[in-house]
Amino acid sequence: MLNEQGSVIDDLITYFVEEGFFRVVVNAATHDKDMAWINLQAAAFDVLVQERPELAMIAVQGPAARKTVLSLLPESDAAIAAELKPFSAGQFGDMFIARTGYTGEDGFEISLHAETSSLLWDELLAAGVTPCGLGARDTLRLEAGMNLYGQDMDESVTPFESGLAWTVALKDERSFIGREALLEQKAGGVESKLVGLVLQDRGVLRPGQQITTKAGPGVTTSGSYSPTLQKSIAFARIPRAATQSCQVDIRGKLLDCSIVQPPFARNGKVCEGII
DSSP states (O other): OBOTTSOBSOOOEEEEEETTEEEEEOOGGGHHHHHHHHHHHHTTTTOOOOOOTTEEEEEEESTTHHHHHHHTSOHHHHHHHTTOOTTOEEEETTEEEESOOSSSSOEEEEEEEHHHHHHHHHHHHHTTOOOOOHHHHHHHHHHTTOOOBTTTBOTTSOGGGTTOGGGSOOSSOOOOTTHHHHHHHHHHOOOEEEEEEEEOSSSOOOTTOEEEETTEEEEEEEEEEETTTTEEEEEEEEETTOOSEEEEEETTEEEEEEEEOSOOEETTEEOTTOO
């Protein structure tokens, strides 16, 4: 979701449920500004924006996630939910089940009434699902090459500078907010890019570390130790011309990093060409 300057207000998911009915899931941290922007734009159209604060969401992710969730559904619903393709969704009783996630693993995101969400939570625990926190999720989304709003992109950068050009529909004639600004930036040349880094020395990559490349300076935007790679990894915004390798300043020491194209890992396995 872009502003008039082509920079990123939020990255979100919009589900097409049926003609005239769309479900939008925004980031919790950007809720207020997202709703203000959506309502501002909707005012010019015959659109009703209905917030659903009574709903909760539980994300079940991992190799056994789908099988576990399906085992808890009525047989008729399980048969249909089992056929959901990635990035598709359906309504199953009082649960909206989407085959989406923010981990790079397969699984479901389940929206349901907050008052009954604890019942599903308890059923998942009884079925062997282990709760995890934001630290685990952050490691997984980084390995999967998924941006975090407020670190890897925000209203100071465009999709072209954030590794998100694939999300922008410039190949057809559709009009959307920010299109003209993006066309202008593309014509003039994009100066920076978001890449992946793999640290070749011992140390931990964190957000905000300074980078040196042959094409100029850069900075890490996200970083963590990767359990899958057994190395430290990061996202970094660097000059467009920078390639192959760079150095990162960790506590006054310049350490060598490889410049790679995310994702680093998918479904628990290191992607080809990363290490």
